[in-house]
Amino acid sequence: MISLSSILAVLFLILGLILSLYGVWTWSDSMYEKSLGWNLNLIWGGVVFSVGVLFGIGNRIATRFPKEPNP
Incomplete structure (x- = not known):
């Protein structure tokens, strides 16, 4: 069964x-002048990707070391 954390x-x-x-593709676009030159698409893309990696690591740990039921 596929767990919610893997999805x-x-x-x-x-x-x-x-x-x-998308942030890399629009690297030198003029829309980044409004955000003080920060490429927010690239920054938040990295943050969201990192959250996905953390979910994946948590899923691997949870499947490798399952909780034992209390007697």
């Missing part, structure tokens, strides 16, 4: 990758 990990990884690629 969320894949969704966050895909969304972060798309957002980061």
Whole structure:
């Protein structure tokens, strides 16, 4: 059975990758003048991708070391 954390990990990884690629693709666009020159698409794409990695690591730990039921 697929866990919710694995589904969320894949969704966050895909969304972060798309957002980061868009930030790289529009690197020298004039829209970044409004945000003081910060490429927010690239920054938040990296943050979202990192959250996806954390979900994936948490899922691997949870499946490798399952909780034992209390007697």
